[in-house]
Amino acid sequence: MSLVSLKGVKKSYQLGKTEVVALKGVDLVIEKGEFTVVMGPSGSGKTTLLNIIGCLDRASEGSYRLDGEEIGHRDFNDLAEVRNRKIGFIFQNFNLIPVLNVIENIEFPCVIRGEGGKELRDRVLAVARDVGLEPHLKHKPDELSGGQRQRVAIARALITQPQLVLADEPTANLDSATSDQIIDLMLALNRDKGVTFLFSTHDPRVMEHARRVVRIHDGAIVDGTDSAAADVARMHASAH
Amino acid sequence: MFNLARLALRNVLRNRRRTLITLAALLIGVGVMVSIRGLMNGFQRSMVEGVVTGQTGALQVHKKGYLKNVLASPLTLDVPATPEFYSKIKAIPHVTAVAPRIMFAGMVNLGDETIFITMQAVDPALEFKVCPLRKATIVDGGKFKDGGVPDAMVVTTEMDKALKAKAALTKDPPALLAPDKEGQLSGENVSLVGTLALNGPGERKLGLVRIDVAQRLLKMEGRATELLIAVDNIDEIPKVKAALQAALGPEYEVSSWEEIAKFVVDARSRQEVIVKVVAAVFLLLMLLGVANTMLMSVLERTREIGTMMAVGVRRSKIVALFLYEAALIGALGGVLGATVGALVTAWLNLRGLEVTAPGSNVPFIMHPYVEPSYIVQVVAIAATGALLFALYPAWRASRLRPVEALAGG
Numbered sequence: 157m158s159l160v161s162l163k164g165v166k167k168s169y170q171l172g173k174t175e176v177v178a179l180k181g182v183d184l185v186i187e188k189g190e191f192t193v194v195m196g197p198s199g200s201g202k203t204t205l206l207n208i209i210g211c212l213d214r215a216s217e218g219s220y221r222l223d224g225e226e227i228g229h230r231d232f233n234d235l236a237e238v239r240n241r242k243i244g245f246i247f248q249n250f251n252l253i254p255v256l257n258v259i260e261n262i263e264f265p266c267v268i269r270g271e272g273g274k275e276l277r278d279r280v281l282a283v284a285r286d287v288g289l290e291p292h293l294k295h296k297p298d299e300l301s302g303g304q305r306q307r308v309a310i311a312r313a314l315i316t317q318p319q320l321v322l323a324d325e326p327t328a329n330l331d332s333a334t335s336d337q338i339i340d341l342m343l344a345l346n347r348d349k350g351v352t353f354l355f356s357t358h359d360p361r362v363m364e365h366a367r368r369v370v371r372i373h374d375g376a377i378v379d380g381t382d383s384a385a386a387d388v389a390r391m392h393a394s395a396h
Numbered sequence: 397m398f399n400l401a402r403l404a405l406r407n408v409l410r411n412r413r414r415t416l417i418t419l420a421a422l423l424i425g426v427g428v429m430v431s432i433r434g435l436m437n438g439f440q441r442s443m444v445e446g447v448v449t450g451q452t453g454a455l456q457v458h459k460k461g462y463l464k465n466v467l468a469s470p471l472t473l474d475v476p477a478t479p480e481f482y483s484k485i486k487a488i489p490h491v492t493a494v495a496p497r498i499m500f501a502g503m504v505n506l507g508d509e510t511i512f513i514t515m516q517a518v519d520p521a522l523e524f525k526v527c528p529l530r531k532a533t534i535v536d537g538g539k540f541k542d543g544g545v546p547d548a549m550v551v552t553t554e555m556d557k558a559l560k561a562k563a564a565l566t567k568d569p570p571a572l573l574a575p576d577k578e579g580q581l582s583g584e585n586v587s588l589v590g591t592l593a594l595n596g597p598g599e600r601k602l603g604l605v606r607i608d609v610a611q612r613l614l615k616m617e618g619r620a621t622e623l624l625i626a627v628d629n630i631d632e633i634p635k636v637k638a639a640l641q642a643a644l645g646p647e648y649e650v651s652s653w654e655e656i657a658k659f660v661v662d663a664r665s666r667q668e669v670i671v672k673v674v675a676a677v678f679l680l681l682m683l684l685g686v687a688n689t690m691l692m693s694v695l696e697r698t699r700e701i702g703t704m705m706a707v708g709v710r711r712s713k714i715v716a717l718f719l720y721e722a723a724l725i726g727a728l729g730g731v732l733g734a735t736v737g738a739l740v741t742a743w744l745n746l747r748g749l750e751v752t753a754p755g756s757n758v759p760f761i762m763h764p765y766v767e768p769s770y771i772v773q774v775v776a777i778a779a780t781g782a783l784l785f786a787l788y789p790a791w792r793a794s795r796l797r798p799v800e801a802l803a804g805g
Contacts, residue, residue, distance in 0.1 A: 212706060213799040232797070233710050240708020251703040251802070255406035265707040267399050312707070 157224045159319055159352055160186035160209055165218035165228075167204050167375075178204040180375040181218065186354060188319070191346045193355045193363050196372035202356040203324060205372065209354065210243055210322045211235040223319055240265055244313025248325040250305040252297040252312075258284065259293050262311045283311045287341060303334035310341065314351065323355045327362060339365055400713060404720035408728075411693070415725065418689045422729020423736060425682030426778050429675045430737025430766055433774075434744065436671050438764035439751065440664055444630065444653070446760060447660050450529030452653040453495070453624030454633050455640065457485070460649050462621065463656075469500050469621070471577045475648065477607070477620035485625060488639045490632045495522035496620035498610045502574035504551075504559060504603070505583065507566030511558055513551065513603045515574070517610030517620075526626040529760075537590025540604065549586040551603040556591045572605065576615040584613045679777065682729070683785040690722050690789035701793050702801025711794040718790035719783055726782025730775035737774075741766050 167179040178201045186192055194202045207213040208220065211227065214235075220228040227238055244265075245251075252261050263271075263280045284290055287307040297305055306326060313321050323342070327335035343365055345351045355362055363369060371379040408415055448454050459473040475481070477496035485494050498517040503510045520541050524531050534541060540548040549572065551559065559570065573583040586609070592602060611617050627636050633652050641650040654661050694701070701714060741764045748761040 207799045210706070212802065213797070232705075236705065236708045236710045239706060245706050247703075247802070249699070251699065251706070253403075253700060253703065255403065255410050268704075268707070268709050268713065 158185045158221075159188045159190075159223055160184065160354075161219075161221040162209070162215075163219045165205075165208060165215045165220060167201075167208060167213070167216050169216075178375055179208070179215070182372075182375075182377055184370065184377060186320075186352065188352055189346070189350045190368060191343065191353050191366055192368045192370060193357055193366035194370045194372055195357065195363065200372045201375040202372050204375075206322050206324055206354065206356050209320075210245060211239050240269055240316065242319045244316060244318040244321040246306070246309045246313050246321065246323040246326045248328045250297070250302070250309045250329075252305055252308055254297055257294050257296050258289055258300070258308050261297065261308050262289075262315050265312060265316050280311075280315060283315050286314070286345070287311045301334075302330050303337060306330060306334075306338055307341070310338070310345075314345065318351075320352045320354060323353060323357075325357055325359075326355065327357065327359045332361075335359065335361060400717050401720055404717055404724055407693070407697075407717075408721050408724050411696075414689060414692070418685055418725055419729045419732060421682045421685040422726065422778060422782075423733040425678040426730050426733025426774055427737040427740070428678050429774055430734050430771060431740050431764075432671055432674055433770055434737070434741030434764035434766040435749075435762075436667060437766060438745070438749070438762040440667065441765075442751065442760050442762040443660060443664070446529060447657045448630060448653050449626075450527055450533070452656045453526045454627040454630060454653055455625040455637055456651050456653075456656055457623040457625065457640070457644065458621070458649050458651070460647055463649065463651065466499075471498075471500060471614055471616060471621065474577075474616060474619040474621055475623055476618065477611075477623070478618055482623075484643065485623065485640065488636055488643060490627045490629060490636050491625055491640075492628050493522065493525035493626040495519060495526040495624045495626075496607055496622070497523070497624060498607060498614065498616060498619075498621045500574055500610065500614060500621070502572055502603070504555075504586075505571045505573050506559060506562040507568055509562045509565075510573070511555070511562070513555060513601055515572070515603050515605060515610070517605050517607040519607045523624075526624045533593050534604075535591045535593050537592075539587075539589040540606075543606070545587050545589055546606065547584065547586050547609055548589040549603055549605045549609075550590040550592050551588065552592045552594050552600055554600050555603060556588070559588065572603075572609075572613065574613055576613065578615065582613055582615075584609055679781060682778070683781045686722055686725060686729075686782045687785040687789060689725070690718060690786045691792070693721070694718065694789045694793040697793075698796065698801050699804050701796055702798050702803070705796070705798040705801060714794040715790045718793055719786055722782045722786030722790070723779050726779040727775065729782075730778030733778070734771045734775050738766060738771060 162182055162184040165179055165182045166177070168175050168177045182205060194205060196202045204213065208215050215228055218228065219226060222238065222242060227235070230238070253264060256264060259280055262283060263276055266276050284293060287310050289304065289307050289311060292300060292304055297308065300308065327338055330338060339362055342353055346353055355366070357363065370377055457475060459475050462470065462473040465473065482494040485491055496519055500515050502513050502515040504513055520543060524541070531541060534550055537550045539545040540550050563570070569585050570588060571583045572586045573581060576582050586605060592604065594602060607620065611619065627633060637650050637652050644650065704714065744764045748763055750759050751762050752759040
C-alpha cells in the first residue's frame with residue numbers, strides 16, 4: 157500500500173475575477189521510506205501540491221489517499237487530526253512559536269493532543285539529541301541561529317512519529333554549511349529511522365541527495381510520477 | 397486547559413508595550429468606575445444623613461391617617477408629646493432621641509398686613525438631638541436655640557425680608573395667628589430673633605417657634621402632630637421601624653425617612669442612572685480598546701496561527717487561546733483598576749471631601765466608600781467584557797485557512 161496516492165488532483169482558485177488553475181490533474185504515488193524532491197520553477201504548483209499532500213489545503217477535484225485512507229473530502233477540523241497524527245512539517249521560515257522554548261516547541265504537537273509527563277519528556281530529549289539541540293533546550297527561538305531553529309522545526313516534525321514529513325524549501329534561509337548539516341540530518345533520519353520525506357526545493361544540494369525527483373511544470377507533473385519509474389530513471393542517470 | 401492558559405499568559409507578556417497600553421486603558425476605565433461609585437456612595441450617604449439629621453429624623457411617628465391628609469395639616473390627628481410616651485419609644489433598641497413637632501399653617505400679622513407662613517413648632521432642646529444639622533441652618537438665632545427668649549421665632553430669609561419691610565411701617569410687635577385645634581383663630585406675640593438658611597423645596601416660607609408657644613396658640617397642650625426619632629445606626633432603620641410599630645399599635649403610623657423625604661429617594665435613583673450611564677461609557681471605551689488589541693494581535697500572528705493549525709491545533713482551541721488572552725488582560729486590568737480606584741476612594745474617605753449640595757448653603761463633609769462586592773463585580777465585568785469583545789478577533793483567527801495563514805494572511 158502506497159503512503160501517498162493522488163489521482164487526477166486539480167486545484168483552482170479565484171484571484172479577483174480570474175480563475176487560476178494551480179494543478180491540472182496530478183497523479184502521484186509516494187511509498188513509505190522515500191526521500192523525494194518536488195522541483196519546478198516558481199508558480200509551477202509545487203507548493204500547492206505540498207499543501208494538498210500536507211492537508212493544509214484541499215483539492216478542487218480528484219482523489220487523495222493517505223496511508224490507504226481517502227481524505228480528500230474531509231473538513232479542516234478532521235484534517236487537523238490527520239496533520240497532527242500523520243504528517244510533520246518543516247517550513248522555509250522555520251515557523252516556531254516565539255513564546256515557547258526549544259523543548260516546548262518540540263513537544264507542542266503532542267501536548268495539544270493531550271500527551272504529557274515523563275514519557276513525552278524522554279521522547280523530546282531523544283529527538284533533541286538526534287537533531288543536535290541538547291545544549292539549547294531552554295532557549296527561545298529568537299536566541300537561536302537559523303540552523304538551530306530549523307533543527308527545532310525538524311524535531312517538532314518528528315516528535316509525533318509521523319508517516320510523512322513535508323519540507324517546503326527547508327534550506328532556503330540557511331547558509332551552505334548549515335544547509336549541508338540539515339540535509340545530512342534528514343538523510344540520516346530517512347536512512348536510520350525510515351522517515352518518509354517529501355521536499356520542495358530549488359537547492360541543488362538537496363536534489364543531489366534525493367532518491368527521486370518529481371518535476372512539475374505549469375501545474376502538471378512532467379517527470380517522475382510514480383516511484384518505480386523514477387528509480388529506473390535515476391539508475392539510468394547515475395549510470396551515465 | 398493548562399497549556400493554552402500558559403501559552404496565553406506568555407503571549408500577553410510578549411508584546412509588553414501593547415499590553416501595558418491596554419492595561420492602562422482598563423486601569424483608567426475601571427479606576428474611574430470604582431472612584432465614581434465611591435464618590436456617589438459618599439455623596440448619597442451624606443445626603444441621607446443630611447436629611448435624617450437635618451430634616452426628618454430617621455423615623456417619624458404620626459397618628460394613623462395623618463400623612464394621607466398632610467397637606468391640610470390636620471391638628472386633630474395628633475400624638476402625645478409627653479415624657480411617658482417618649483420613654484415608650486426610647487425603650488426600643490437603637491433609638492437615641494425623640495423630638496416633638498407641630499406642623500401648622502399660620503399667618504404673621506404686622507400692623508395692617510398679614511403674611512401666610514408654614515410653621516413648625518419644635519422643642520429646641522430635643523429637636524437638635526434628633527436633627528443636629530438643623531442647628532447650623534439657624535443664623536443669628538442663639539436666643540431661639542438656647543431658649544433665652546420664650547416667644548422667639550425664626551423665619552426663612554425670604555420671609556424675613558418681607559416681614560422687615562412691613563415692620564418698618566408699624567410700631568406693633570409681630571403676632572403669629574393660626575386657627576386652633578377647634579378651628580378658632582387665635583394669636584400670640586412673637587419676637588423675630590434670627591433667620592433660617594433654607595432653600596429646599598417647600599422651605600422658602602417657613603418659620604420656627606418653640607413648641608410651648610404653638611401648644612398654647614393651638615390649644616394642644618401635651619400634644620404634637622409628629623414625633624421625630626433618631627437611631628444610632630441608619631442601617632437599623634427597618635428593624636427599629638417594625639419594633640416601634642409593634643410597640644405603639646395600629647393607632648399610630650411609623651414611617652422611615654424614605655417615606656417622608658421622597659424627593660431624596662427620587663434624587664438617589666436619578667443619580668444611580670447617571671452613574672450607570674457613565675460607567676457603561678467607560679466600560680465600552682476600554683473594551684473597544686481590548687478588542688482592538690486582540691485584532692492587532694491576530695493580524696500580527698497570522699503565520700503563527702497557521703503554524704499551530706499545521707501541527708494540528710483545532711479551530712476551537714485557536715478561539716480559546718485568544719479568549720484566554722483577552723480574559724487575562726481584562727482580569728489583570730480590572731484588578732489593577734479596582735485597586736487604584738479603591739485606594740483613591742480610601743484616601744478620599746480618610747481625608748473627607750467638603751461639598752455643598754445644590755440648593756443648600758450649608759457645606760458638609762462627605763466620605764466616599766465602595767462596597768467590596770462592587771469591586772468584585774467590576775473586575776468580573778471587565779474580564780467578561782474583554783472576553784466578549786475578543787470573540788470577533790478570536791473567531792477571525794480561527795476562520796483562517798491554514799495555507800493562507802502560513803502565507804501570512
